[in-house]
Amino acid sequence: MQYEVDKLGFYGKYGGAFIPELLHSNVEELEDNYLKIINSDSFQKEFRALLRDYVGRPSPLYFAKRLSEKYNTKIYLKREDLNHTGAHKINNTIGQILLAKRLGKTRIIAETGAGQHGVATATVCALMDLQCVVYMGEIDIARQAPNVSKMKMLGAEVRPAKSGSKTLKDATNEAIRDWINNPKDTYYLIGSVVGPHPYPDMVALFQSVISEEIKKQLIDKENRDYPDRIIACIGGGSNAAGAYYHYLDDEKVDLVSVEAAGLGINSGESAATSVLGSDGVIHGSMTKLMQDKDGQIIEPYSISAGLDYPGIGPLHAHLIESGRSKVLNATDEEAIKAGLLLTRLEGIIPALESAHALAALEKIDFKPEEVTVVNLSGRGDKDMKAYLVSAGKHIKF
Amino acid sequence: MGKERINNLFNENKKEILSIYLTTGYPEIDSMPVLAEKLAEAGVDFLELGMPYSDPLADGETIQYSSSIALKNGIDFDQYFNQAKAVRQKVVIPLLFMGYFNQVLRIGIDTFLDKCVDSGIDGLIIPDMPPEVYKNKYKPIFDKYDLGLSFLITPTTSDERIKMLDELSSGFVYVVSTSSTTGKTNGFSDSQIDYFKRINKLNLNNPMVIGFGISDKQTFRIANKYSDGAIIGSAFIKALKGSKDIERTAMEFAQNILK
Numbered sequence: 001m002q003y004e005v006d007k008l009g010f011y012g013k014y015g016g017a018f019i020p021e022l023l024h025s026n027v028e029e030l031e032d033n034y035l036k037i038i039n040s041d042s043f044q045k046e047f048r049a050l051l052r053d054y055v056g057r058p059s060p061l062y063f064a065k066r067l068s069e070k071y072n073t074k075i076y077l078k079r080e081d082l083n084h085t086g087a088h089k090i091n092n093t094i095g096q097i098l099l100a101k102r103l104g105k106t107r108i109i110a111e112t113g114a115g116q117h118g119v120a121t122a123t124v125c126a127l128m129d130l131q132c133v134v135y136m137g138e139i140d141i142a143r144q145a146p147n148v149s150k151m152k153m154l155g156a157e158v159r160p161a162k163s164g165s166k167t168l169k170d171a172t173n174e175a176i177r178d179w180i181n182n183p184k185d186t187y188y189l190i191g192s193v194v195g196p197h198p199y200p201d202m203v204a205l206f207q208s209v210i211s212e213e214i215k216k217q218l219i220d221k222e223n224r225d226y227p228d229r230i231i232a233c234i235g236g237g238s239n240a241a242g243a244y245y246h247y248l249d250d251e252k253v254d255l256v257s258v259e260a261a262g263l264g265i266n267s268g269e270s271a272a273t274s275v276l277g278s279d280g281v282i283h284g285s286m287t288k289l290m291q292d293k294d295g296q297i298i299e300p301y302s303i304s305a306g307l308d309y310p311g312i313g314p315l316h317a318h319l320i321e322s323g324r325s326k327v328l329n330a331t332d333e334e335a336i337k338a339g340l341l342l343t344r345l346e347g348i349i350p351a352l353e354s355a356h357a358l359a360a361l362e363k364i365d366f367k368p369e370e371v372t373v374v375n376l377s378g379r380g381d382k383d384m385k386a387y388l389v390s391a392g393k394h395i396k397f
Numbered sequence: 398m399g400k401e402r403i404n405n406l407f408n409e410n411k412k413e414i415l416s417i418y419l420t421t422g423y424p425e426i427d428s429m430p431v432l433a434e435k436l437a438e439a440g441v442d443f444l445e446l447g448m449p450y451s452d453p454l455a456d457g458e459t460i461q462y463s464s465s466i467a468l469k470n471g472i473d474f475d476q477y478f479n480q481a482k483a484v485r486q487k488v489v490i491p492l493l494f495m496g497y498f499n500q501v502l503r504i505g506i507d508t509f510l511d512k513c514v515d516s517g518i519d520g521l522i523i524p525d526m527p528p529e530v531y532k533n534k535y536k537p538i539f540d541k542y543d544l545g546l547s548f549l550i551t552p553t554t555s556d557e558r559i560k561m562l563d564e565l566s567s568g569f570v571y572v573v574s575t576s577s578t579t580g581k582t583n584g585f586s587d588s589q590i591d592y593f594k595r596i597n598k599l600n601l602n603n604p605m606v607i608g609f610g611i612s613d614k615q616t617f618r619i620a621n622k623y624s625d626g627a628i629i630g631s632a633f634i635k636a637l638k639g640s641k642d643i644e645r646t647a648m649e650f651a652q653n654i655l656k
């Protein structure tokens with residue numbers, strides 16, 4: 001595979017493990033064991049069973065008839081929103097919790113922005129009876145109260161990240177520092193295809209179930225196992241990595257990644273990393289990130305807390321650099337409108353993150369016979385407040 | 398002078414060596430040069446000048462805090478170099494920069510190293526630059542400059558890896574006393590002492606300097622007993638916090654450790 005990670009953990013020039021020596025043994029333990037464990041029969045059996053019976057997989061591939069009519073083409077939605085806990089995040093947390101157990105870890109830490117990954121982590125910790133600490137930016141704790149309550153109800157401790165800008169990147173820093181200070185019993189359960197090698201590869205593997213299913217489901221529906229195009233939003237890029245995975249080397253399939261433009265690319269309030277960013281190191285990985293002239297990391301902005309991250313996973317940096325994937329972006333307003341449109345056409349309220357992927361439909365020239373899959377990464381329950389405030393400007397509730 | 402200045406210091410066979418870490422731009426944007434001068438005057442043997450970073454993964458709360466204040470004060474790369482230059486004109490002891498790899502990458506490794514030399518910097522500590530990548534990719538660039546480069550060793554580093562890190566280091570190796578971010582511990586446990594002894598037995602090429610968790614005269618003494626020197630960071634930054642006369646605080650802090 002052309003887009004597979006190499007021995008040192010690089011995708012082309014991106015990736016690697018740019019970590020302080022303090023983390024070396026933690027990361028080495030993972031690196032030495034992850035493939036062996038993941039590829040073992042017992043792991044696969046347990047992982048597959050939980051995805052089926054607990055998460056509710058396979059998630060449907062739904063032909064969105066009215067949406068297709070609107071754009072005069074064939075649009076399918078991969079319904080990750082129907083997973084337990086409401087997003088694709090659970091595919092990854094199930095995989096990593098099984099790995100953590102096999103490594104003999106007793107304490108789980110995670111970072112979260114919107115709280116989706118935090119909830120998915122707290123959920124699998126409850127399931128496996130493991131101690132759970134979730135780091136969350138102080139500002140996000142205030143913005144995402146319902147998810148904070150869910151995590152607490154599930155038995156997790158939510159620790160406010162008070163450093164830096166008090167959002168996702170700082171929660172990630174705090175989680176990494178916790179891991180440094182607790183090298184023996186603690187497993188760091190990262191939420192996207194970011195962080196030092198082997199995390200990006202591992203998370204992509206767990207999420208790859210998405211494209212594995214798309215392949216099978218398309219045969220039934222379209223008599224072929226590939227679409228012409230896959231559209232997914234990218235924060236760190238895990239739902240996109242999962243939706244692309246089995247098509248990475250299949251150049252017939254266009255890969256379209258949608259970034260959050262916030263108030264507009266040049267507004268100073270944006271999270272469009274591939275446009276505004278440059279090469280550098282964030283959270284242990286060489287990738288594209290938003291930084292100033294001195295290499296200080298810039299705090300991004302998006303209405304969608306899940307896309308509000310100043311970097312992207314190294315796989316995506318490589319896909320973009322090599323031209324394999326194409327990046328579009330959507331502003332807050334475009335995403336809100338796209339979310340509303342889906343709600344009214346199909347009766348599905350999407351997560352604001354997924355609404356960014358839907359907003360890209362406006363920016364593509366479709367042919368009627370083309371098959372497009374939009375990865376509907378999550379449901380909109382958590383975003384009702386934002387929808388009510390912003391969508392209220394366009395329609396009456 | 399570069400790494401030769403560091404080598405000369407360790408060749409003097411002093412009984413105890415004290416290094417102090419200070420955050421450039423803290424507490425005021427232009428505090429560092431005056432503090433450095435006072436510390437040198439008090440007898441500190443070398444200085445670690447921190448380049449504040451927005452996302453300092455290896456630092457504990459105290460140094461994170463000082464870095465965020467320094468960044469709010471408006472500290473930037475030009476000033477790191479200009480202030481280092483000002484210090485170099487006043488003091489003769491070795492000066493090291495400590496910063497994160499992304500900062501170095503951003504201005505360009507060659508440019509960065511060139512400016513370090515130009516500013517009178519003698520060595521570097523870049524805690525998140527992976528030794529494997531350094532060896533395969535960046536070493537030829539670093540080799541063009543005569544700067545010391547100290548890799549970190551931790552309690553979980555294997556003997557084999559310690560030897561590799563020693564091979565790649567110059568000036569000294571930085572022995573992290575604990576598996577913990579800076580500013581976390583107080584006093585040394587038996588297992589930490591065993592760890593220092595284990596490194597001593599490896600007969601490294603470079604002098605070893607212990608850092609993290611050294612906060613007072615006692616921990617400074619013990620660290621020097623098992624190594625060639627000790628670095629104090631968080632405890633010094635803490636002393637500055639809330640001080641009304643930072644020059645005097647710096648002087649007294651160093652004198653207290655060295656008396």
Ligand SMILES: Cc1ncc(COP(=O)(O)O)c(C=O)c1O
Nearest residue numbers: 235236237238239306353377378
């Ligand atoms: C529904 C949903 N989609 C997408 C994302 C973005 O993450 P990623 O880019 O890793 O898929 C999030 C993150 O919280 C999310 O909750």
